[in-house]
Amino acid sequence: MKNIVVLDAATMRGDLLRPTFSHCWTSYELTRTEEEAVARTKDAHILITNKVKISADVIAAAGQLELIAVAATGVDIVDLDACRARRVMVCNVRNYATRSVAEHVLALIFSLARGVTEHHCRTMAGEWVASNVFSPNMGAIFSVKNMQLGIVGAGTLGRATAELAESVGMRIVYAYRNSNANQREKKDGLQRLLLPELLAESDVVSLHCPLTPQTHGLIGAKELALMKPTALLINTARGALVESQALVDALNSGQLGGAGIDVLSQEPPSNEPLLSCHHPRLLITPHVGWASTEALRTFHQQLAENLECFHAGKPQHVVT
Structure with missing residues (x-):
């Protein structure tokens, strides 16, 4: 069973769609510090983040981590070099907004x-x-x-x-x-x-x-x-x-x-x-240009599809 951890659900506007494969789902509204991120991801196989930075220290502490699903297009919050070294895949959502x-x-x-x-x-x-x-x-x-x-x-x-x-x-x-x-x-x-x-x-x-x-x-x-x-x-x-x-x-x-x-x-x-x-x-306006009802629907669907495709061995929207 895959442990899926969501670090900042409050930024994603609405309930996330959960994958159909067997999993344990843990969701945090916000994660404010690196210490919190380390503690919350140590047992995660899949990590979902929008704005929480995923540093090399967070990645090193998450010994079972397989995938970081960034709930955004930009992936500058993730230490990609550390992910490559650990063979942790990173994917994002694209063109939804x-x-x-x-x-x-x-x-x-x-x-x-x-x-x-x-x-x-x-x-x-x-x-x-x-x-x-x-x-x-x-x-x-x-x-x-x-x-x-x-x-x-x-x-x-x-x-x-x-x-x-x-x-x-x-x-x-x-x-x-x-x-x-x-x-x-x-x-x-x-x-x-x-x-x-x-x-x-x-x-x-x-x-x-x-x-x-x-x-x-x-x-x-x-x-x-x-x-x-x-x-x-x-x-x-x-x-x-x-x-x-x-x-x-x-x-x-x-x-x-x-x-x-x-x-x-x-x-x-x-x-x-x-x-x-x-x-x-x-x-x-408060960073709402991306957030039309239609764009949010696509965003949530694509994020869920990223998890399903990864689990099926056919990952999509791979960054590294």
Whole structure:
């Protein structure tokens, strides 16, 4: 019988689907420390984790461990070298939230461009009631048609966002990965610009790149200064791609038209400058771009399938 341990069920929105093969299931709502992770996984054959880091020490202490099923696409929480050394397989879930994230990006763009939240707040504050005309001017409204959307990150999520944006008339450009644009990127058929050019020319910039040492703080004061004063910045990727205080300063100074943020450097946030910013066209959502009802259904099904396939000797979505 396989011992299956879930380390952070509270992050996975709903009851996980249990596999059909014989097993013992132990589920923890949250695991907050490495010491807890070591104690809880020492007898596990299969480990399910979303955000709990699985270090070499955790892996070393879990003498029976065969599989780490990451309940996310990114696997940076797992020490993959330690897994290879111990021959512990790692799998993940993939492409379950592609449409959900793309729709969230478009929702943020539309809401910011049309001032939906700003108009709502000013209406609820009594400005419409106090107006002497039927349609008071409570903030600019822009059409997204013919806006240029600059996408940083041409992977699955970036391209899905581009497809949806094109359907409403936006023009798409992508950023080169670095200033030394390589030949493969030149031949991939996508219209690309170097990042400084993309920032300067785009009406909306949407981030879809992974967080790496090279992309940490990718958008700071220098980059924001390149953008149009009417431009919008959208981040549904990773919070640390953007320097929060620089973004607050750009918004408050009128250097930037607005921002839609679904991710922060620390989640849940603590001492986050953006949460103290009251710019009328700053929208912050609590990392929910991935979590449509349809995406969650696919997420749960795929995670369960990963366990079933591994047990059947036909593993899928293998990372290492």
